Amino acid sequence: MNPHPTPNLGVSQCLLGEPVRYDGGHRREAFLVERLARHVTWVPVCPEAVLGTPREPMHLVREGGRLALRGNETGGDCTGPVQDFVQGRVPALADAGLDGYIFKARSPSCGLEVRVANEAEPAAGLFAAALTDALPDLPVVEEAGMAISNTREAFVERIFAHARVRELFAAPWTPADLVRFHTREKMLLLSHDRVGYDQLGRFVAKAAGQPRNEVAHGYLQRFMRVLATPVSVGQHVNVLQHMAGHFREHLDPSRQASLHGAIDACRRGECPPRDIYARIRAIARELDIQWVREQSILNPFPQELLNEEIHD
DSSP, rough: OOOOOOEEEEEEEEGTTTTOSSSSOOOOOIIIIIIIIGSSSEEEEEEGGGGSSSSSOEEEEEEEOEEEOEEETOOBBBBHHHHHHHHHHHHHHHOOOOOOEOTTOOOOTTTTSBBTTTTTSSOOHHHHHHHHHHSSSSSSTTTTTGGSSHHHHHHHHHHHHHHHHHHHHSSSSOOOHHHOOOOOOOOHHHOOOOOHHHHHHHHHOOTTTTHHHHHHHHHHEEEEEEETTTHHHHHHHHHHHHHGGGTTTOOOHHHHHHHHHHHHHHHSSSSOHHHHHHHHEEEEEEEOOOOTOOOGGGSSOOIIIIIIISSS
């Protein structure tokens, strides 16, 4: 299996520099276009472009229990054409093998938390709401979140993980293949949610003889829900200690002490977990300890992203 299958990534089209905004402009995001683009297949979408470009800017308003799009200047109802687009496009995207989506923040169609003119609480834009309802476990983020290092890294980790699961089930697979896959993902899953990992393990153990489509859907759903749980430093430390335990019979006392000292420094917040994962990866390669080498948490996405483009 390819350790890094290419994620299919939906994106608000204006973020790629396409002139589809209401004023004929764009909101090009350099990180997406210049860096992430080398590692993903884009699926660009602009629901509002169905109204033409340029066009009157719009806002969300609650009318009769539903969200509507109204022009900022004329107050004209723009909901119909956009809703028609959404109803046609979302089912196609749900079947397109998406591994994640990057939405334009504050967009009345694509934002995840958008101001509603006559309400105190924000709401998702028309397109974003429909897509996340159709694909509730799909990794999603706004471009504003991609500017935050931890949010960006977590999103990239999840889209590559989603792509790995998608690739597994896209090919002819057996229950034994699923067990091997799940084993390689063990440390990544444990770093997020021990209880969720245990539940997923029981699901895998019962997969043999079950309908294949149900197994594929159920595993992906549970897998992504585990990864949606934020990681704590303590969870990272537990995983690092677990992997370091595989070196106990192979490292001399001095090197063992040095490694465990580094893990303790990580616990105290004196060095980031990724530095210790890199050290674990190097030792596993040196000692050729296959179980550790194959853990996806040591190679969660392409190395050039890990070293140069994700971490600030």
